[in-house]
Amino acid sequence: MKKITIQEMPKHVGETVKMGAWLANKRSSGKIAFLQLRDGTGFVQGVVVKAEVSEEMFATAKGLHQETSLYVVGEVTEDTRSAFGYELQVKEIQVISESTDYPITPKEHGTEFLMDHRHLWLRSKKQHAKMKVRNELIRATYEFFNDNGFVKMDPPILTASAPEGTSELFHTKYFDEDAFLSQSGQLYAEASAMALGKVFSFGPTFRAEKSKTRRHLIEFWMIEPEMAFVEHDESLEVQEQFVSHIIQSALKNCKLELEILGRDISKLEKVKAPFPRISYDDAIEFLHKEGFDDIKWGDDFGSPHETAIANHYDLPVFITCYPTGIKPFYMQPHPDRDDVVLCADLIAPEGYGEIIGGSERIWDYDLLKQRIEEHGLDQEAYNWYLDLRKYGSVPHSGFGLGLERTVSWVTGADHVRETIPFPRLLNRIYP
Template sequence: MSTVVKTTIGEAKHHFGETVTIGCWLHGKRSSGKIQFLQVRDGTGFMQAVAVKNEVSETVWEAASRLTQESSLYITGVIREDTRSKIGYEMTVENVEIIQISTDYPITPKEHGVDFLMDHRHLWIRSPRQRAILVIRAQIIRAVQQFFDERGFHLVDPPILTPSSCEGTTNLFHTKYFDEDAFLTQSGQLYMEAAAMALGRVYSFGPTFRAEKSKTRRHLIEFWMIEPEMAFVDHEENLQVQEQFVAHIVQSVLENCKKELETLERDTSKLEQVKAPFPRISYDDAVKFLNDNGFEFEWGEDFGAPHETAIAQSYDKPVFITKYPTSLKAFYMKPDPERPDVVLCADLIAPEGYGEIIGGSQRIDDPALMEQRFQEHELSKEAYQWYLDLRKYGSVPHSGFGLGLERTVAWICGLDHVRETIPFPRLLYRLYP
């Protein structure tokens, strides 16, 4: 007596002509009276299962008839090739074993408002579009780890609770650490600098928090950052790593997530052009470009979303904007030796209006200049003494950058808002579910 193979929708293509069992949920159903077409999903994909009335028992037919949206079941049948199907195969049903009948599932095929969907985010992520986004997010994470692992980087986990700000800003979530004040981290970078002095090339990958009261389509309160730091690497080498990194991520998604990109109706022709090297424009030239194209913009101002979008539209790849004014950037960025009013930094601007996805720089390695910056920014030496020690004991040229995962997901998926890029987004007025 042969045992029926238990498999998944994603693996069913390896079982043509075989009888298999799949644990799944009913996504949708239609019937012609004598045939029931069951659209089922199991997390690995979606598949059609066809139940023919005169080919199954009355018990199986009745069980299939009882199924409602998001009911859970084990379905058994023969996997058959079907060229009309998006996945190339379907199941001819032999048996249906109901696990639970779902009643009054709140998300129906009709249109729902954003607030309703966000209130039901725990269920919304079951939909084909949201599943596709989360699959692509997972592939991006795999590509990130692969890129750094293959290049000799070590993964280092910085603390989430910190005694001070990374960039001297006030947009921090405050908490009590027993009898001390503490903050949720806004970046792991300073700790990565310490790790780079021990391990050479490192990266962190974890959640960060910004208490900015922002409601734009590019901002989340809680988001994930990838932050590499590299000893003995200068500004130019840093840019090369960044462009190779982003190109690797995009090509990995194109190669491994074709079905998901199709589900999102993403124009992949634009992503296919994302290969290193990337174009570069200095802050000075960017200001001139904006003034020449109808923007009133003065040197020393920071770029907003309309400015970044206008600059990006001139290129078919991500573009680096380099060497910003020193006054605009964080205290730790190294001034250009030939021009101290700008720093050796760059922001990487994604195409199609998605804005900055990477910020990076060469770091100050001169102890005296770092002490000066501390005074200028009124930073607490007590809180940062460990950071000053990095310049005191074996200081070296070093560089790093931070890539925001959710903005990168939004760009690659072609989404209108970052709230769909993370399973459970934390927004200005949303802490549920």
């Protein structure tokens, strides 16, 4: 007898198969028991008909507790009433391990309770769906960059300096030296691009930012490409092609998961390159017309400002050329203005905020050295970074996409804490 997964059931209609599963839920009448089964690849209903199994087997089915692990044998049949489209006509049940008093029952639980039990909450249908979408965005990311000639490079997690010159870093000791957990792999990706042309990194980053908003995590994952001989406008084209690709991949390969989450996919179906663009100057003017009198030129945008701009377009929108004073030291100045830089943030619609930050990088040695001094940074710590401008410097650009914010947008999640398996928040490092 063939052992299969729930995901493989469509290939075995009419066959009797064996599956390992956990009992997610159950209900029963006098003559039929309906078992909601899950195996990690998906969820399916198992139907146990009293007249078709032994009395002992039917009693076992009715007495099962939530999250008990099982081997089940049954026939795969089509079921047009379910979103999955299939169910299992169960003939045999073998209990592997009993589960009693499972803490997450089919009722409402508070957020803190669920977060305390995150190791178990991941088993639920909606959390499972979010993780499957996350996985698809990761798969599609590798697909996009591999298909477009990028090389994966892995920057260090322990660093001697701050890429963006902030104080929001986690400090540690590296034997007898100071070190920090990385807040970005960008500078190392730039060095890699000077060796390999087009590269991308994909790894964990850390921000000691004391923020409790629904968009912030202490530890999160960033996708950070860097491209030699690529200028600002060319980089924007890569960004919109990349985002279009991963969104369309999610729509194609996670249709069931998005349906489970109740996501309005019509919003996502419109996400195709090119994306609208608005300059920072024009964004300020737009916000004033919309009644945001609190914002003035030189201020960074907050969540309400970004939401108003994105909702106007109902698509991801690039806000370009921010003031020099509110952006990191390494961004290339605008060729015609000294008060703005060649950069852009990509703002997702529906209130999900910035998902990408990117820029053309300063490639002139003297200017970069000047910027390091102006920002009060330790030049010695950046000597290796300055070397990239000493030995064959070229125009180059890059960007960083936050995975969890993007998963939040695609899945319609209320908070980024549900888009990473084990979130690290200002008040949470357990489990």
